[in-house]
Amino acid sequence: MEQQTHLVNQQLKRIEPVAKKCSFCLNGTSQSMNDNYFVPVFKENDRTNIVVYRSVKYQKIDIGIPRCIECKSLHQKAKTKALVISLIAALAIVAFMVYNFLDFHAVVSVGLLFLAGFAGFGGYAYLQNVFAGKAGIYSLKAGAEGDALVMDFLNQGWSLKQPTA
Numbered sequence: 639m640e641q642q643t644h645l646v647n648q649q650l651k652r653i654e655p656v657a658k659k660c661s662f663c664l665n666g667t668s669q670s671m672n673d674n675y676f677v678p679v680f681k682e683n684d685r686t687n688i689v690v691y692r693s694v695k696y697q698k699i700d701i702g703i704p705r706c707i708e709c710k711s712l713h714q715k716a717k718t719k720a721l722v723i724s725l726i727a728a729l730a731i732v733a734f735m736v737y738n739f740l741d742f743h744a745v746v747s748v749g750l751l752f753l754a755g756f757a758g759f760g761g762y763a764y765l766q767n768v769f770a771g772k773a774g775i776y777s778l779k780a781g782a783e784g785d786a787l788v789m790d791f792l793n794q795g796w797s798l799k800q801p802t803a
């Protein structure tokens with residue numbers, strides 16, 4: 639008999655980890671199912687053949703990664719800080735563009751808008767990694783990519799990105 643590492647929670651459409659050891663700091667222990675990080679994965683095609691999870695009928699399911707309460711709070715702080723900084727950077731670029739609108743060629747303005755988008759979204763993802771790294775733990779993304787079950791799903795044609803219809 640294969641040992642169950644996870645249990646499918648049909649009601650919440652998520653897969654809950656049995657393990658309690660925190661995957662992000664490798665020290666702490668998950669105290670509550672709600673402190674765990676649930677990463678959504680999206681079905682891209684129908685290759686799912688992971689033995690235990692043949693019963694998974696969804697287009698999207700959340701996979702739980704054990705996380706301790708300290709890492710939960712550090713992730714939250716990293717998210718907030720990253721959001722504020724990337725938002726300010728994006729707004730500063732847009733303000734610069736608007737302020738100089740009449741002096742710039744249209745191509746420059748469009749380029750600056752793309753740069754603002756890049757600073758906003760790219761900066762948000764990047765800074766979360768930086769702040770998690772500074773706190774000495776794995777970021778949400780790194781933790782998800784290091785999870786064996788998440789990897790199984792990705793190898794079976796699932797994706798961490800929401801498919802664009």
Ligand SMILES: [Zn+2]
Nearest residue numbers: 660663706709
């Ligand atoms: Zn932890």
